[in-house]
Amino acid sequence: MKPTTQIAPKLRSGSEILIEALERNAVKTIFGYPGGTIMPVYDALVGSGLKHYLCRHEQGAALAADAFGRVTRKAGVCIATSGPGATNLVTGIANAFMDSVPMVIITGQVPSPLQGTDAFQEVDIFGITLPIVKHSYIVRSVNDIPHIVNEAFQLAQSGRPGPVLIDLPKDISAGMGDVVYTPPLAWPAACPPDTEAMQTAAEMLSRARRPLVIAGGGIAISDSVEVFRQFITRTGLPVTCTLKGLGVIPPDDPNYVGMLGMHGNGAANHAVQNCDLLMVVGARFDDRATGHLAQFAPSARIIHLDIDAAEISKLRKADVAIISELAPALEGIRPAGLANPGWRAQCAGWSKEFAWRYDAPVKGIYAPKLLRDLSRARPVGMTITCDVGQHQMWVAQHCRFNDPLEHISSGGLGTMGYGLPAAIGAKLAKPEATVVCVSGDGSIMMNIQELATLKRYGIDIKILLLDNSALGLVRQWQEIFFEGNYSEVHLADNPDFAAVARAFGIQARSIIEPEEVGDALEWLLNTDTAALLHVSIDSMENVWPLVPPGKPNHKMMRSNPQR
């Protein structure tokens, strides 16, 4: 009998194939939590080249992957089991979707024959997440895994990034296949910017009497910070930033007029309401930035640069739209010069008039001043992650960012509980950075369990906890807009946060007096392991200015007239 020369194809499990597909897409770090239907994948994880970080709640894993994706500009990966594991990821997926963050989510699913039978820990996570993913898959064959993983990474990372979910039934992850791997997919080339539109934009900028730029999160996402700075230096256009645009221009740049919007700076909001031409770069007219839309920048024509055609004229009609990568568009728009140098002087005047002040009489430690001091203590190489609430707005107002990736904040979704897992993701993405999580007493409790993750892996995060014994931003709104009818906002029965941290094995200190701030910040930043600084602040302190809902941006409140 003739001996066979054919080598039998090597059969491997779906989980082994998945792990190799992830490795081939350059994944080294994943965040997750094991459970029933994802167990074959956790089995294959042992001895693989992937470093898995066990978070202590799936939401923590998803939010850590989100921040990892923001800082690396590559998809962060998170993994969980079916049912509650998958539903616990949902907030993190929505967070990534709203802020255009690349993420790949892998969920276990009950075996294919059981799907649709209300099996134990079965939920339709594919259906639940349809509105909050860029795309999603249910894997139906072991041999589809490499192709699906490649496509998921390409989709998550290219164009306007976003989360992509892969739902993996247990019969597929445990089944056998003999796949041929194909290389990861190249990103599809984006359309080049339209030459005629760039020419029109340049002419409009040259002719405008009061032109202004809004810099958004898209500039960091597309790695266009340097090109944007060159554009601003070349043109001398005044610039305001959205929350997610903070850091695209250095805070001391003479063209910078500050952050616009509900808690923006007076200079920025006056500039935007008075401009006659608005060039919007990688931003989407979010309602927290525009205030009352119909009265937003009422005299301005609009030039809108974005890679996503669906953002053009969604909320404000664009007179000129350039749908492309931002860098070539910014390089191609070459206005002759500014027609009206007086406008720059006016913006500079507003910047001076509305400069932040730190001398207001306050009880105890003044959080804005403390945050300014934090930035001064570590002017370079610090990344700040935020939770959501008053402290988040104070960070945006008073910390100084030299790069947008130094400021990791949940913008679109406003996810309380983001700060601590985000700090984990940011630190693992950029180990050389000093990573400070600025949190509040409300937010920290939403993912407090991740203190265990810090301890478990020795992740060096500095937590600055601003404790006003209240859900401060809600309390502020109840004070101003609900006639002081406080409803479910008082947290005077908070735990002893320093003791909580110590119970997790994290060093901690508490301060209450302004004189203690300097030493305490030194201690926090120079401790060589994770540490928590608990800062008691006045529970009645408010974030100013505030554009009331339904009002245009220049109608800022600077205090509560009822007090």
Added chain:
Amino acid sequence: MNHILSIQLSGSAGAVIRTLGLIERRGFSLGTVSVGNVENGGRVMQVEVSSTRPGDLLKRQLERLHDVLHVELKPAGVINPRRPDLRALPGEHK
């Protein structure tokens, strides 16, 4: 404003529900919907929609979906004039 959308879809699981879900979520009310198969395993869908929101914006929102291969948008007569769930966009369109 009422429109008829002709949408070519990939044959992926969930493509139809993903597309219809986006249409409703983005503030368009669904009228008649018909779905058919095409030779390459894909689907073709004809959808009547009504909204105060601009149809070309919906077209661009649909074109973002990976499952959507092609969208054609045509104006249509009155389809469904008294739907209570139509939502206007904030502010005036300038």
